[in-house]
Amino acid sequence: MLQVQTLRDERDRVLTGLEKRNIPDAAAKIDEITGLDDRRKELQARNDALLAERNQLSREIGDLFKSGKKEEAGTLRDRVNTIKEESATTETALAEVLVELDDRLVQLPNVPHELVPAGATPEDNEVYREYAGELPTLSDDAKPHWELAEEYGIFSLELGVRTTGSGFPVFTGQGARLQRALVNLFLDRNTAAGYTEYAPPLLVNEDTARATGQLPDKEGQMYHVQTDDLYLIPTAEVPLTNLYRGDLLEPDQLPVRLTGYTPCFRREAGSYGSHVRGLNRVHQFDKVEIVQVTTPEESYAKLDEMVAHVGGLLDELRLPYRILRLCGGDMGFTSAMTFDFEVWSAAQKRWLEVSSVSNFETFQSNRLKLRYRTERGTQLVHTLNGSALALPRIIAALLENNQSQEGILLPEVLHPYVGTDRLQRIN
Known part of the structure; x- marks a missing residue:
């Protein structure tokens, strides 16, 4: 399986190689894969930020309870619950993108070496x-x-x-x-x-x-x-x-x-x-x-x-x-x-x-x-x-x-x- 980074960093070489294999719409296929990877990164970053915020709020809630500020702690707890729902939605979307990304990658053949001749038969x-x-x-x-x-x-x-x-x-x-x-x-x-x-x-x-x-x-x-x-x-x-x-x-x-x-x-x-x-x-x-x-x-x-x-x-x-x-x-x-x-x-x-x-x-x-x-x-x-x-x-x-x-x-x-x-x- 080709690496996404290879598709990004060596796009011209990959396209030349896939042309030797007579792969139709190779450029569009690569664009789909890199687009899915961009979406993966976006969702991963979003989920990481939500988890970091939840962890920070959990620590603050603990401190507020220790200080007897139960009402303020309750407000933050509501936010934590909202974050959990947002994180679950984001994780579901991320899992779906990862499956689709893997499905696209496994259908893309290897890139021939530059010495491999072009041809169809x-x-x-x-x-x-x-x-x-x-x-x-x-x-x-x-x-x-x-x-x-x-x-x-x-x-x-x-x-x-x-x-x-x-x-x-x-x-x-x-x-x-x-x-x-x-x-x-x-x-x-x-x-x-x-x-x-x-x-x-x-x-x-x-x-x-x-x-x-x-x-x-x-x-x-x-x-x-x-x-x-x-x-x-x-x-x-x-x-x-x-x-x-x-x-x-x-x-x-x-x-x-x-x-x-x-x-x-x-x-x-x-x-x-x-x-x-x-x-x-x-x-x-x-x-x-x-x-x-x-x-x-x-x-x-x-x-x-x-x-x-x-x-x-x-x-x-x-x-x-x-x-x-x-x-x-x-x-x-x-x-x-x-x-x-x-x-x-x-x-x-x-x-x-x-x-x-x-x-x-x-x-x-x-x-x-x-x-x-x-x-x-x-x-x-x-x-x-x-x-x-x-x-x-x-x-x-x-x-x-x-x-x-x-x-x-x-x-x-x-x-x-x-x-x-x-x-x-x-x-």
Whole structure:
């Protein structure tokens, strides 16, 4: 959530950034927010003055009673009662303004970094780093991963439909082992890079989802357990970042590095067509996440560090990939800058997104009330997160790109984790 003071002090920068996001009537929205904040200040000042007057009169009433001046004390008591009524009315108005102010603020997205390109669609994203090598080509009889899954017994969408519904794959046999191998590989590499591993809850409350920006922006994409008013997590970013909600960190505690493996749950409403076949888009999937909490001065260096780390994982898997810097219109609501990693699917002949690495600056930490101590007082930290990595499309690319007459040939880094150098046909 943006700070009102930022909207006041950096109005031109905010408007330029929101223009990149194609936000209509941005200037009017900012004026509404600052106007509500002016009203908040006015009501708060009025209420503070009433309370100060009441306290002063209460002291005077006590002195008058001690002096035996009951009639004068009674007159002041009438004034105190009037003040109480005025204060109650003012507090009600103040509460209403605060609710409306918060409602306006949570609907305003983050301001993109100045390097974020303008644009409205994925076609406007900037190719930040091209794949340097030659893209793999396959024989004419090469198969997409959903056909290979049947041949090799990797996963079944039909079993998922039987037990749950569409979009919930069941991994079996060597497919389940491959899933576990990838999770362990990613966690091992993340912890070796200094990230502390956590196993967080898969359900979170509304405050937690709101703090990282999933609510109200992505309410329709989250599974909601209504009886308990809990939400299934769409990413481990949500519980991991909230572990520090409300904390005041010391400088020597920064940067904080966290990693965690979780299943993730997304409704993906409105996702249809051939481009979402197989594992390309599912409602439940496994993902390993990395999160950093750091100072504003260091956050973009940490973003570069995280981008390099994710790239290193893909290098080890020997998957061709490119990196996109997302344009303002394609970037997430909470992000100030996002890099997407896409791997090449040789059988589908297209790029598949497997990771997003983002810097949220103070957008999340303002909601989290997460600060650190400095010589100039307390300041909001910057938060960052990235997928390291999401499994479905990684598995899709591994299956498609490495299919051969001898089986699915696995990259060397996975051999000790899977216990073999290839997956074998079962059909």
